[in-house]
Amino acid sequence: MGRVIFKETRVERVVNVPRNYFWNRIRAFGEIKTLLPETLLEVKLPKDFSNSIGDLRSVYLGDPYPGEVIERLVGVEEGLSLTYSIVDKSCLPISNYVACVNLKDFSSNDTAVSWCGHFVGDGNTEDEIADLLEALYNLILNNIEDQYKKYQS
Amino acid sequence: MLFLQSHVNRIVKVPKSYFWERLRAFDKIQTLLPRTIKEVKIPDNFSNSPGDVRYVYLEKVYQGEVIERLDGFIEEKYMSYSVIDKSCLPVENYVSTVNIKQASQNYTEVNWFGHFKAEKKHKDETVNMFNFNYNLICDNMEKQFNDK
Numbered sequence: 001m002g003r004v005i006f007k008e009t010r011v012e013r014v015v016n017v018p019r020n021y022f023w024n025r026i027r028a029f030g031e032i033k034t035l036l037p038e039t040l041l042e043v044k045l046p047k048d049f050s051n052s053i054g055d056l057r058s059v060y061l062g063d064p065y066p067g068e069v070i071e072r073l074v075g076v077e078e079g080l081s082l083t084y085s086i087v088d089k090s091c092l093p094i095s096n097y098v099a100c101v102n103l104k105d106f107s108s109n110d111t112a113v114s115w116c117g118h119f120v121g122d123g124n125t126e127d128e129i130a131d132l133l134e135a136l137y138n139l140i141l142n143n144i145e146d147q148y149k150k151y152q153s
Numbered sequence: 154m155l156f157l158q159s160h161v162n163r164i165v166k167v168p169k170s171y172f173w174e175r176l177r178a179f180d181k182i183q184t185l186l187p188r189t190i191k192e193v194k195i196p197d198n199f200s201n202s203p204g205d206v207r208y209v210y211l212e213k214v215y216q217g218e219v220i221e222r223l224d225g226f227i228e229e230k231y232m233s234y235s236v237i238d239k240s241c242l243p244v245e246n247y248v249s250t251v252n253i254k255q256a257s258q259n260y261t262e263v264n265w266f267g268h269f270k271a272e273k274k275h276k277d278e279t280v281n282m283f284n285f286n287y288n289l290i291c292d293n294m295e296k297q298f299n300d301k
Contacts, residue, residue: 004220004237008204053250054158054268072156074268075250077231083224085235087156087246087270098235098248100203100225118204118224120237 005121007094009133012114015141017148019079019103019111025144026082026101029073030057034147035140056087064132067091079103086119094119094129113141154245155276159267159283165291167298169255172263173229175294176251180207182221184297185290189213206237214282217241230254236269244269244279263291 075083086097099117220237236247247269
């Protein structure tokens, strides 16, 4: 067993939107820019994108890690869980990133979310990346709440 | 390299709870592939939780170490795991998901996916290898359930 730097980022919180709404927002794999409008510069989708398992999205980030991240939708348990991963060498100094988003009803209008990302660090920046990912997960959750409020009003 | 996918969809003749318990025991993979896996090493801090890893050692066809990580699960429904790169397998970015649902009281419907990248020359052998192993696990589970 060699030395590999395994790292985890986890956000667990109650989000003030119904589970069905939350699910529809994250299940729209090609629409990630709507959840991070000020963070993502651009998202490109292949012509054959059909929001199916195995599909890819190319996400473009600005500072502090500018460049491309190719993400792949790898698994879905309808309404309850979504798994995606980063493929190839991205602009992030990590490898083998896989994230799972698990949902549970907390109440009729609230969803208990567990967003967990696992990756292998480079030995220098994994703590910084873990903090960055945690901030992004929370920002997505905040934006879903804000957008749901506007959607209702 | 090509983006490739293995997929097995079948009915396994064991109850869903049995299938789940066997699958969910992430450190016990050798019991499901006793003739394929030479050894499995588990870190001291292993707790069968997301993020935990198992070190699988193969000796047939591809010899060497495969580090697999449990990435997530939904109880009795769904599990995902991945291979950390630079394994003895000719693939990269391998992530697998297993969806199960009750087909009848004693039967389970299984959808086992593997997503990965491989060189074009390895396309057929890698896709077939994963499909073969998913089916072998399902076959062994049926056999072991009947022998129980």
